[in-house]
Amino acid sequence: PIVRMTHQLKTRTGRALYGLRKNTVEPVFGIIRHVMGFRQFSLRGLSNVTAEWSLVALAWNIKRMSVLRGG
Incomplete structure (x- = not known):
């Protein structure tokens, strides 16, 4: 995978x-981590982590909607 990725990044299309x-989703994760301070899950277990992530995503979406509406 490393060799294939290195080759892909050398092509114009790959870059x-x-x-x-x-431009897609990676900045959102950076903002959630650095601005909102969410660096690790507090709960254990898939269902608990899923619920916790849903709350984080909800908080991000509400924050984003507030900014977009000018409030």
Whole structure:
């Protein structure tokens, strides 16, 4: 995988596809981690972690909607 990725990043098409990652979801995870301070889950178990992540995502969406509405 490392050799394949290195080769892909040397092509113009590969760099363009990889560059799209900056415009999609990765900034959201960075903001959740650095601005909102969510670095690790507090609960254990898949159902608990799923619920906790749903709350984090909900908080992010409410925060984003507030910013977009100007409030």
